[in-house]
Amino acid sequence: MKTIVLVSGGMDSAVLVHYLRKEGHIVKALGFDYGQRHAKELKFAARLMKSLLVPFEIVNLREVFGAIAGKNALTNLAVKVPDGHYAEESMKATVVPNRNMIMLSIAIGHAVALEFDAVAYGAHAGDHDIYPDCREPFAAAISDAARLCDWRVIEMMRPFVKMTKAEIAKLGAELHVPFEMTWSCYKGGSKHCGMCGICTERIEAFELAGLEDPTEYET
């Protein structure tokens, strides 16, 4: 099976690539540069994919999202990235309008063009209630669209959708994922800040999984 994998540079997609390869998939990785403040995640993704000999392509969406995402904390340096646990109000500041649908539709286009069979992404149980476009009915609509958009049927795969981030970390450890080669922090500083929503989740995931956290945090 030939599968396009959405890769962010973070933990979940790193585990996903390892998992799919172990399951026998031929994998091509796609990353997206949408002007995110933490674009360094893409450098981490590139380095990790290179070490795995997985072909990796970065789709430049800076101009596309420049016109869409003006007020967003992930792309606008004037807006502060919220600290602490994800909560609906603070999370809204990190939503880039329709980012997931845009990235998935481009990945589906690549799958059709390359005569691949599937597109996989690292959605997990922790996402669901916060972002509307991480919820099940949205994912089902995209899966329908992927099956129907072309003569070629593309399958959407979310193998981690019922797993917590801690369970994904545990699976990653079993698959020998080099977590020190992944980047999560939304602030994109020289080290992980240890304070923002995604750092908070990363720290917790290693703790709950009973794993040593190889990440250097500022705090």
Add this chain to the structure above:
Amino acid sequence: MKTIVLVSGGMDSAVLVHYLRKEGHIVKALGFDYGQRHAKELKFAARLMKSLLVPFEIVNLREVFGAIAGKNALTNLAVKVPDGHYAEESMKATVVPNRNMIMLSIAIGHAVALEFDAVAYGAHAGDHDIYPDCREPFAAAISDAARLCDWRVIEMMRPFVKMTKAEIAKLGAELHVPFEMTWSCYKGGSKHCGMCGICTERIEAFELAGLEDPTEYET
């Protein structure tokens, strides 16, 4: 109601903008530059929107589609645009993989960011059986995704979906659409070629509608 309208420069979207304005919509038009050989359609779109005082923005997708659409007649000058009536085999040469989903998802992103209510596009009865992504089940999946992708619900509108191109032409004549300010031909020469699939449809639409065709054709 505030509505993003996908505008190509052709007849259908020109009629759509006129129709929605008459229905009381506040309209913003979006065009897409995906490296199409007939990019001059966008100049026609810009001129028409300017004459209507409709804000018009062109989304640059050349790089995005450059990576996807290598073998396609609309974007690759080495591939001949097929002449004559649309037929499944020849049409496949003009399919840009997942183009519609990518364009619609970007339009939905604009609608969310601008706090608009809807995205409208000029799908019509003639499209359905040829392109998978013009068929009803695909459109339904996209409508679902648009309702579910954000806290804000975006409605997808396809008011012409049960109309033939001739009926759209007739409606356009009633709305005083200046058809001489529209461009259809896939070949993008100095005049409409009068031979390719879309020219063939354009000629027929005016004939069947009993309207004078203001277009200058090469043949």
